[in-house]
Amino acid sequence: MDWPKLLPALAALALSCSGSAEASLKEGPSVVCTTAMIGDLALEIAGSDASVEVLFGVDMDPHLFRPTRDDVKLLMAADLVLYNGLHLEGYLTDALERVGDSGVEVIPVAERVLLESELIESGPAPDPHVWMDASVWSRVPALIADALGQQLPSERPAFTARAAAIEARLLAADEDYRRSFSALAPDRRVLLTAHDAFRYFGRRYGLEVRGIQGVSTTSEASLSTIEELVNLVVQRDIPAVFFESTVSERNVKALLEGAKARGHDLQVGGVLHADAPGAAATYEGMLESNAATILTALGAGREAAAGADVR
Ligand SMILES: [Zn+2]
Known part of the structure; x- marks a missing residue:
């Protein structure tokens, strides 16, 4: 050239x-x-x-x-x-x-x-x-x-x-999520996430929501918050916790370790997009991806629990 x-x-x-x-x-x-x-x-x-x-x-x-x-x-x-x-x-x-x-x-x-x-x-x-x-x-x-x-x-x-x-x-998406989430077993409707970004989501779609960090990621999660959430996971037999694409994984990992130390098999339910679309690329893609990830993780948890009952 x-x-x-x-x-x-x-x-x-x-x-x-x-x-x-x-x-x-x-x-x-x-x-x-x-x-x-x-x-x-x-x-x-x-x-x-x-x-x-x-x-x-x-x-x-x-x-x-x-x-x-x-x-x-x-x-x-x-x-x-x-x-x-x-x-x-x-x-x-x-x-x-x-x-x-x-x-x-x-x-x-x-x-x-x-x-x-x-x-x-x-x-x-x-x-x-x-x-x-x-x-x-x-x-x-x-x-x-x-x-x-x-x-x-x-x-x-x-x-x-x-x-x-x-x-x-x-x-139309809203209607779809309302229908899908109402099909989850009531005791599975607990959404545990990295920071407190899902409370409007939880209120609309019928999930109890707990974030490890507060509504802003500028605050740090305290050791007592992690302990309190480990207790909740064990007591309520919560199957999954979720990472968030814009938030550090550190706190979620602390929670996973805490649950494991208590003999509870807490799974990672996947990555949610709370404050930016991330890999989901668009706002509507992010809604869709979050709903699918949460439904799969909490629904699968229910099947696993049902399997355990049979044994
Ligand atoms: Zn946020």
Whole structure:
């Protein structure tokens, strides 16, 4: 390959690409979302009528995210910022406030869609993991369509139509999970996870939920919490505990060892995606993957227990 000849061509290509990127940015409003749970919906609703960027990667723990100067620049340059709120974006919250003060439309999505009576408190702090309840999150598409429609009124009908399609899918998924989880034996409906991200999920789909860490991963699990959960596992004969893709495995391993020391065969039920889609790639993929993982682990536990009774 003749590199000296190719280089000017590459430079020209780069120039034309950046030129066209600028042009496409100017075509519609620019939207920045913090989480994929918001961003995936916004991307679909925006279509080619607005540019959408998602700040947190699919493997990122939002509780621990610290914004860089570039992140703040990106937020400041946006027309619309959509974030979760309820203190999910701990270290980013100050920056989001400053961005809002500078005149950018900044919307805390979870705070807007959740009714006050639906809020789960965790000590002094609100529980931010609202997306785990697909029925509540099915209200988000309409909110995004409305916010985009205010930015670009000519495309409001298109935004609304795309939002309605997502809403219908989420409500169908919600119905499916309600049916599937209600088929689990009542004594198997205990969900033990790395951090306390599944309480909205548990309330909606009928599972008792215990996290080893609190609602934020910034707090450490204490030895007494591990001990208390080992007791619970042994007393209630809980078959499985779950890893989370964005949370360290250390605490879950401590629980596994604690249960083993007491002669209880606690299994790893699989990896759940609590605060980011991880390998499940999208928000809806993450709901689907979590439901399947939990149903398999807790359902299989029941079969194993039934087999043990026969012997
Ligand atoms: Zn979390």
